[in-house]
Amino acid sequence: MEQTKQRLLLVDGMALMFRAFYASAATGYIRRTKEGLPTNAVYGFMRYFWDVVQKFGPTHIACCWDLGSKTFRTEQFSAYKGNRSDAPDELIPQFSVIREVMDSLGIPNVSSPGFEADDCIGSLSVKFSEDMEVFVLTGDHDMLQLVTDRTSVIIMKKGHGNYMVYTPESLMEEKQLKPAQIIDMKGLMGDPSDNYPGVRGIGEKTAMKLVQEYGSVDGILSNLDGLSKSVRTKIENDLDMLHLSRQLAEIRCDVELECTVEACCFELNPALVVSKFEELEMASVSSWMGLAVAR
Template identity: 40%
Template sequence: MADKKLLLIDGNSVAFRAFYALYRQLESFKNPEGLHTNAIYAFKNMLDVLLKDVKPTHVLVAFDAGKVTFRNKMYDDYKGGRQKTPEELLEQLPYIQEMLHDLGIKTYELKNYEADDIIGTFVNLGETADFKVTVVTGDRDLTQLTSNKTTVMVTKHGVSDLEAYTPEHMKKVNGVTPTEFIDMKALMGDNSDNYPGVTKIGPKTASNLIQKYGSIENLYDHIDDMKKSKRKENLIKDKDKAFLAKKLATIDRNAPVTIGLKDVKRKPVDYKKLRQFYEQMNFRKFLGELNASGEGQDGAEVEKVKYTELDQSNAKKISVKENDTVSFYLEMLGDNYHLAEFVGFALKINEQVYVSRDVSLLQENNLKHLLEDAEINKNVFDLKRTTVGLNRIDVHAHGLNYDMLLASYLVNNENNSNDVGEVCHLYGDYSVKTDLEVYGKGKSEHVPSDDKVLYNHLASKVVAIEKLKPLLLK
């Protein structure tokens, strides 16, 4: 059945690739407690792409249970030459698993077996049950699992560039079938897994020999027919190594797993836990996506703010007294504030909030005086953007003595945002929607025609600038 799709992910291998994909930003990816988060972040980005492209009904992420497996009993130095896994990656692995559980995705490990063997076993289970199977890994050893029902995706650079191995592609790349690839590995050995093959036989020679003989068993059955050569001597001398290498290279497709296909069916996302997890990791991007989807907010609507709509008549009546608390927000759609479209503004004087789409009202004498008077202190978000925007309508602002954007940058310059809503969410305040939620993005970006939607967004922003000020300053 075409709708039955099984996605199998090599957890350790992909986490390793994810870690090094953002390795240069290692110190930039930390949560407030100092936990490194680069591998978690990159893993989630890759997972989003896979889920979108594969659309699996069943997902399993397999992890290694430990360093010792049945292969170490065959060969003591199996994987012995590998460098120690960085502590900065090790500390992230439990959190990757936690995130997967929150996303409704099953993880599994099996003592004495590698993740490869779990995946190989589930490939068998999936193919038998007529699933379309996709395997994702950074390890080319798993390409032996390729078949007309199973595609193995191997990470090439980082975690986003994947090479799809089918039987046809395997033949094109290695000159052998997926099954013959095991015999090819038997002859050439594997430096990564630290087991030898036959002396001085590399990938090209190994491929040519297996193309000719089909398997190492058949090759050794016909070894006497070979002409005398140094290669023949090495093949005879290293016969035991070749057969051991084949055992080590062969993925166990019948590992004693204690779960089945029904256990890896995708479960609903636990949005409450996922939101808490993203907040803990300080993943502003993923929080923004949750907010944009409306998920994980327990059905709560964004708080409605009381405001007064300004027009030509009531704008002239606004005045400010000494010691009044004033906050101002100018909305422009677009990154280039020298040219961006004006959307509107919000002004808060003490507890009274005013909003309008018409920025020309700010040229009224009393409002212009309010904004230009250096003696009247005003709270804003992004002083530079606000100053440039007002200059465009001949209002030369002074007295802008608190900048929420600058304050949030000083508190955390690695996870800052130019969006009031996103900054608020970083501090657990969800009373403001993100701009992505209200305006959309790219071709779908637009200013809401409904005044209530726009005005509440602007009003909630100007209220938040003032509300979060004590926390950010502290």
């Protein structure tokens, strides 16, 4: 009998939670339990998550989380992500609830002090991709730097069940970029959502053109004489910030994480899952997961 292909799904928990919360909060209605606990993001998270599980059929799953706002990046650049407002009050209690839900599904919640969820995902993808196919589920295009022959990145697009799956081939086809060049692009253009500036005056189009033409930031810096006076001046004026922005953009893939292949093996305990969703007054979730347990 043919053995099932081993396939690991790494979930960007933060990206899914924020997307699920805002998608449902936009209607003005926040789902709550009888005791008043908001659960709209948890419910939305499960819809996105289960759709992907059915589509991609992972044999192993891990869910990665940020731990707090202080990371090695804020030590390098104190304004990193400094423009972000606090999470909405209704969302905050749901972060611990969704982690409990993952526990009930037998899925490890992975995080590491001083690092972001991205770094945990990058490290696990490198650690496990030798032995199995890896899929990363996120809405964050920075993750495209993790794409390899063994690691695909699933970017959630607008609308439920709508994804773009990036492989080295589809990334090259769509953006004419190699995965590592995503880091060089970010170094040049910066990232307003993470609040680091890159080179002032260089936007996405110019950054892409330069990286495509010269291959990397190092390639660009070796050919400054070939650039237009205006672009060259901008780069020379912001050289330190260019190097720092490139460092901030790079996902760390060497974080020591206590997460084994065995721990990620995806096997549901139906009674446990049903009980958790009953507690959250979401019996419909177990039902569309096909987990209705006979009374």
